[in-house]
Amino acid sequence: HRRFLRRDVPARRPAPLRGRHRRRGDPSLRPEPFDLVEVQTRIHNLLEVRLLYKKIENYNKVLEQTVQERTGELLRANEQLSQEIEERKGAEKSLQSAYAEIKQLKDRFQAENIYLQQDIDREFNFGEIIGRSNALVQVFFRVEQVAPQDTTVLLLGETGTGKGVVARAIHSRSAHKDRPMVTVNCTALPANLIESELFGREKGAFTGSDARQMGRFELADNGTLFLDEIGEMPMDLQTKLLRVIQDGEFERLGGPKTIKVNVRIIASTNRNLEEEIRKGRFREDLFYRLNVFPITIPPLRQRKEDIPLLVNFFVAKFNKKTGKKIETVSKDTLNTLQDYHWPGNVRELESVIERAVITSQGTALQVLDRFENSRKAGEQEARDDGKALGEMEHDYILQVLQKTGWRIEGETGAAVILGLNPSTLRGRMRKYGIRR
Ligand SMILES: Nc1ncnc2c1ncn2[C@@H]1O[C@H](COP(=O)(O)OP(=O)(O)OP(=O)(O)O)[C@@H](O)[C@H]1O
Ligand SMILES: [Mg+2]
The missing domain is CATH 1.10.8.60 (Helicase, Ruva Protein; domain 3)
Known part of the structure; x- marks a missing residue:
C-alpha cells in the first residue's frame, strides 16, 4: 500500500508534494509520516478522476455514436430531399404538359363550340335569314330598301337559296305586315288550277265547281301576294297576270264582274327569265313589269x-x-x-x-x-x-x-x-x- 503511494502518487501528483519536500529537505532520504486525511483525499480524488475519465470516455463514445447516427440521418435526409426535389421537378413537368394539354383541349372545344353560340351570332342575322356573308348582306340591304315601298320585287336565285325566306322578310318589313302573305306556288299546281287559284271562280265555272271560290288575289287584297316559281306560269295566264299588275283588275273564272284589288307582288324564279323570253316561254312585257326591283340571292x-x-x-x-x-x-x-x-x-x-x-x-x-x-x-x-x-x-x-x-x-x-x-x-x- 505504502509503496504504491510512494512510488506512484508523487510521480503522478508531484506538484503538491514538491512544496512540502522543499520545505523539509530531501524526500528520498527521509521517510515522512503520512497525513492520512490527505492520502484519503488524494485517493478519493484519484478515483474520482478515473471515474471522470471513464465518464468522459463514455460520453465520447455516446457522442461519437450520436454524431454518426445524426450524420447518417442527415445523409439520408439529404438523399431523400434531393430525391423529392427530383420528383417535384418531374411532377412540375408533367403538370405543365397537363396544363398544355388542357389548354389545347379548351381551345379545340371553343373552336367547335363557337358554332353553337347562337345568341352571339343572332344579331348578325336578318330575322329568320341566317348568314352574314357580304353577298347575303347585300341582299339584306336591298330588302331593307324595297320593303316599305309597294314596289314589285323579283327574287332570283337557284333552287333552295332562300327566295321564300327573303319574300317573307320583305313582307314582314312592309306596311302590310299585319296581314298574311298569300303564296301561290306555280310549280305545285297544274296549269288549269293556277288560274282559279289566282283569280277565283264563280259557281259552276266548270264541271264539278259547285261553290264560289275566292282567288288568291282577292285574299291578298291590301296585302302581299307571293308568286313562287313564276317561270312555270303558262303563257295565257301570264297575260292575265300582267293585267292585274298593271291595272289591279281581273275577273273570276266564269264571272263577268271585274274585281279591283290593291296587292303588292313579290315574284320568284330559279330560271333565267331572259333566256325563257328568248325561247318564247315568257312574256317580255310581264318580265319588265316584274323586274322593277330584282334581288339575286347567291348560291350557297x-x-x-x-x-x-x-x-x-x-x-x-x-x-x-x-x-x-x-x-x-x-x-x-x-x-x-x-x-x-x-x-x-x-x-x-x-x-x-x-x-x-x-x-x-x-x-x-x-x-x-x-x-x-x-x-x-x-x-x-x-x-x-x-x-x-x-x-x-x-x-x-x-x-x-x-x-x-x-x-x-x-x-x-x-x-x-x-x-x-x-x-x-x-x-x-x-x-x-x-x-x-
Ligand atoms: N339564309 C337562310 N337562313 C335560314 N334558312 C334558310 C336560309 N335560306 C334558306 N333557308 C331554308 O332553306 C329552305 C329552302 O329555302 P326556300 O324555300 O326559301 O328556297 P327557294 O329559293 O324558294 O327554293 P326553290 O326555288 O326551290 O323554291 C327553307 O326551309 C328555308 O327556310
Ligand atoms: Mg321556293
Whole structure:
C-alpha cells in the first residue's frame, strides 16, 4: 500500500508534494509520516478522476455514436430531399404538359363550340335569314330598301337559296305586315288550277265547281301576294297576270264582274327569265313589269362563310324537333360541309343536317353523307358559269337520277337528295323532258 503511494502518487501528483519536500529537505532520504486525511483525499480524488475519465470516455463514445447516427440521418435526409426535389421537378413537368394539354383541349372545344353560340351570332342575322356573308348582306340591304315601298320585287336565285325566306322578310318589313302573305306556288299546281287559284271562280265555272271560290288575289287584297316559281306560269295566264299588275283588275273564272284589288307582288324564279323570253316561254312585257326591283340571292357555294352559322341554326332547330342534344360540330365536319358545292343550296344543307341530327350518337354531330370532293365541285362551278339556271337544274336532276338508278322516292331516292317532294321532282322531270 505504502509503496504504491510512494512510488506512484508523487510521480503522478508531484506538484503538491514538491512544496512540502522543499520545505523539509530531501524526500528520498527521509521517510515522512503520512497525513492520512490527505492520502484519503488524494485517493478519493484519484478515483474520482478515473471515474471522470471513464465518464468522459463514455460520453465520447455516446457522442461519437450520436454524431454518426445524426450524420447518417442527415445523409439520408439529404438523399431523400434531393430525391423529392427530383420528383417535384418531374411532377412540375408533367403538370405543365397537363396544363398544355388542357389548354389545347379548351381551345379545340371553343373552336367547335363557337358554332353553337347562337345568341352571339343572332344579331348578325336578318330575322329568320341566317348568314352574314357580304353577298347575303347585300341582299339584306336591298330588302331593307324595297320593303316599305309597294314596289314589285323579283327574287332570283337557284333552287333552295332562300327566295321564300327573303319574300317573307320583305313582307314582314312592309306596311302590310299585319296581314298574311298569300303564296301561290306555280310549280305545285297544274296549269288549269293556277288560274282559279289566282283569280277565283264563280259557281259552276266548270264541271264539278259547285261553290264560289275566292282567288288568291282577292285574299291578298291590301296585302302581299307571293308568286313562287313564276317561270312555270303558262303563257295565257301570264297575260292575265300582267293585267292585274298593271291595272289591279281581273275577273273570276266564269264571272263577268271585274274585281279591283290593291296587292303588292313579290315574284320568284330559279330560271333565267331572259333566256325563257328568248325561247318564247315568257312574256317580255310581264318580265319588265316584274323586274322593277330584282334581288339575286347567291348560291350557297359562293358564301361558304355562312355554312357554319346555318349548320348551327339547323342543329338547334332539329335538336328541338327531335329532342336530341347535339352540342358540338367538329372542324373536320365543318370543313367537309364547306368544301361541298351544294347544288341544292340551303335546302340541301338543311336536309343533310336533319339526317345527321337524327343519326348522331352522343353530343357531337356526325355527318354520314359522302360528298363529291371539292376539286370536282370546282370544275362543276367553272362549267356552271356559262349556263342558264334552268339548264343547270336540268343537268343536276339528271345527274342525281343517274346516281340513284332513277329511283325517285325513298330515303336514297333522288327527291331526298335534291330536297324536293317526289311530286315536285316528277313535275320538274316533265318540265325538262327528263326520261330514263
Ligand atoms: N339564309 C337562310 N337562313 C335560314 N334558312 C334558310 C336560309 N335560306 C334558306 N333557308 C331554308 O332553306 C329552305 C329552302 O329555302 P326556300 O324555300 O326559301 O328556297 P327557294 O329559293 O324558294 O327554293 P326553290 O326555288 O326551290 O323554291 C327553307 O326551309 C328555308 O327556310
Ligand atoms: Mg321556293
